[in-house]
Amino acid sequence: MSWSWIPRHLDDIWDLTLSHLWLTLLPTLIGLVIAVPLGTLAAYLPKVKQIIVGGFGMLYTIPSLALFVLLPGIIGTKILDPVNIVVALTIYTVALLVRVIADGLLSVPPVTLQAATGMGLGLRQRFFKVQLPLALPPLISGLRVVVVSNVSIVTVAATIGISQLGSLFTMGFTRRSFIPIVAGLGACLILALVLDLLIATIGRRLTPWVRAAG
Amino acid sequence: MIELQHVTKRYPDGTEAVKDLSFTAPTGQITALVGPSGCGKTTTLRMINRLIEPTEGTILLDGDDVTRQDKVALRRRIGYVIQSAGLMPHKRVLANITTVPRLMGVKKAECEARARELLDLVGLDQSFADRFPAQLSGGQSQRVGVARALAADPPFMLMDEPFSAVDPIVRQQLQQEFLALQKRVAKTIVLVTHDIAEALLLGDQIVVLGQAAAIEQQGTPYELLSNPANEFVSDFLGRSRGYQALGFEQAGDLPLQPGPVVRASDLGRADPRRWTLILDDGGRPAGWQRGTEHRAAIAAIRFPAESLRVCLDSALAGPSGLGVAVDADGVFRGTFRLGDVLAQAAFDSQPWEGPQ
Numbered sequence: 384m385s386w387s388w389i390p391r392h393l394d395d396i397w398d399l400t401l402s403h404l405w406l407t408l409l410p411t412l413i414g415l416v417i418a419v420p421l422g423t424l425a426a427y428l429p430k431v432k433q434i435i436v437g438g439f440g441m442l443y444t445i446p447s448l449a450l451f452v453l454l455p456g457i458i459g460t461k462i463l464d465p466v467n468i469v470v471a472l473t474i475y476t477v478a479l480l481v482r483v484i485a486d487g488l489l490s491v492p493p494v495t496l497q498a499a500t501g502m503g504l505g506l507r508q509r510f511f512k513v514q515l516p517l518a519l520p521p522l523i524s525g526l527r528v529v530v531v532s533n534v535s536i537v538t539v540a541a542t543i544g545i546s547q548l549g550s551l552f553t554m555g556f557t558r559r560s561f562i563p564i565v566a567g568l569g570a571c572l573i574l575a576l577v578l579d580l581l582i583a584t585i586g587r588r589l590t591p592w593v594r595a596a597g
Numbered sequence: 598m599i600e601l602q603h604v605t606k607r608y609p610d611g612t613e614a615v616k617d618l619s620f621t622a623p624t625g626q627i628t629a630l631v632g633p634s635g636c637g638k639t640t641t642l643r644m645i646n647r648l649i650e651p652t653e654g655t656i657l658l659d660g661d662d663v664t665r666q667d668k669v670a671l672r673r674r675i676g677y678v679i680q681s682a683g684l685m686p687h688k689r690v691l692a693n694i695t696t697v698p699r700l701m702g703v704k705k706a707e708c709e710a711r712a713r714e715l716l717d718l719v720g721l722d723q724s725f726a727d728r729f730p731a732q733l734s735g736g737q738s739q740r741v742g743v744a745r746a747l748a749a750d751p752p753f754m755l756m757d758e759p760f761s762a763v764d765p766i767v768r769q770q771l772q773q774e775f776l777a778l779q780k781r782v783a784k785t786i787v788l789v790t791h792d793i794a795e796a797l798l799l800g801d802q803i804v805v806l807g808q809a810a811a812i813e814q815q816g817t818p819y820e821l822l823s824n825p826a827n828e829f830v831s832d833f834l835g836r837s838r839g840y841q842a843l844g845f846e847q848a849g850d851l852p853l854q855p856g857p858v859v860r861a862s863d864l865g866r867a868d869p870r871r872w873t874l875i876l877d878d879g880g881r882p883a884g885w886q887r888g889t890e891h892r893a894a895i896a897a898i899r900f901p902a903e904s905l906r907v908c909l910d911s912a913l914a915g916p917s918g919l920g921v922a923v924d925a926d927g928v929f930r931g932t933f934r935l936g937d938v939l940a941q942a943a944f945d946s947q948p949w950e951g952p953q
Contacts, residue, residue: 498683503672592687596731
């Protein structure tokens with residue numbers, strides 16, 4: 384296999400990149416949607432926080448491959464179903480974000496919250512207009528870590544036959560060539576960088592006060 | 598009018614932060630609650646807007662019991678200014694100011710026009726409108742805090758140590774400007790401070806609180822200074838209360854004398870052995886001169902003077918015990934003697950002739 388293999392297979396690499404993107408973004412988004420209410424609950428109820436953060440912390444220690452293999456038995460999916468990947472990565476995402484969100488909400492200065500209440504903001508208004516926006520900067524940092532980490536974990540799914548950029552690694556292994564591996568690695572790297580940059584840019588747009596303070 | 602009737606705040610462990618407190622904050626006036634830290638003054642303030650619920654007693658706003666009102670609606674009728682302003686860090690100045698009116702459904706354009714007026718009112722340039730709180734100095738933040746409290750034009754205002762987080766020079770400026778502002782808006786204000794000087798300056802009425810918000814004395818600044826009810830109050834007023842009381846004494850017919858004064862162009866005609874006031878071409882005091890000695894600083898006061906204290910200060914600040922009086926345009930009107938100021942301050946004191 385020669386280097387010309389890469390330009391000849393650009394279409395295939397692009398397809399794999401798209402499924403990789405899909406397998407990364409979907410659990411990240413679902414995880415975010417789940418983590419926000421859970422993190423909020425954890426922030427307001429310290430006992431629940433221990434359970435939620437502790438519980439998800441333990442789930443996070445389960446190796447991804449083990450989780451991919453175990454999940455079908457637990458949720459009744461087929462072993463080759465991409466849903467397994469989505470569910471596993473969603474768990475990792477929630478595990479990372481729930482703590483970030485709880486800590487972020489708790490880091491809002493009490494004096495700011497009290498001022499908001501004293502001015503006449505109701506509890507819900509205070510949460511959505513003051514507390515949640517002020518927790519955005521740590522949340523965005525957390526999201527950047529999560530998305531990059533998810534890009535990397537998705538590759539492991541190749542070992543159970545779900546095609547994405549990780550499939551290039553297994554291909555390189557079976558054909559004893561490092562060329563597909565280099566291609567997969569490069570594509571993963573670019574994908575991670577692009578997603579990280581995208582979230583950072585959106586984050587900057589959403590939190591203009593952070594730069595003003597700098 | 599804000600009325601507190603037998604208000605008590607008792608915590609579950611039995612400690613009483615406020616015990617059976619009653620006072621009335623009259624409409625359109627500033628009532629200053631002053632006392633040492635931990636005396637329950639902030640607790641008292643927060644019971645008025647129900648950030649803390651009273652255990653016993655009644656609090657009435659213009660006759661309406663606060664506990665019978667929706668908390669959120671109640672708070673929107675009460676401007677709230679706190680130490681360090683408590684601005685929303687993620688919102689620009691204009692958005693901070695318009696928060697409450699926006700929540701109350703006032704149109705955005707209308708809110709912003711009003712907010713820009715408020716910026717003028719609190720002495721901030723329009724260029725601050727788009728800044729974030731992190732880009733403001735302490736004094737500027739506090740001005741925005743006051744503007745924000747006024748945004749929904751509430752009849753009442755609660756102020757908790759509003760000027761204590763800024764340096765003394767800015768504080769003095771903010772206090773003076775706030776007094777001028779209050780003359781225009783005439784809100785019913787309860788202000789909490791640990792700084793007796795602030796209470797004396799801002800309060801129409803002062804309530805001095807001791808432990809568990811027990812009232813040690815209630816009265817006008819002059820009443821407190823001239824007749825402190827007990828040792829607690831006189832200790833709290835501090836050592837210069839006699840001097841401060843002069844700030845509330847009217848300067849009556851202080852006799853003015855037309856000299857010693859000389860035009861800058863006639864400097865040669867000044868007596869080299871005594872301090873002479875030099876006037877510039879416009880007739881404004883420009884300094885004191887004695888022979889080759891010169892003092893540029895003049896503690897001139899507008900005449901008629903606002904109080905005996907400023908007269909006393911002017912006379913003491915001059916090199917020869919003479920105070921300088923000017924008119925509204927700063928033009929020299931005359932000098933007055935330290936002795937005459939003291940004579941006015943001496944009330945009816947007479948020399949003691951010994952035991953009869």
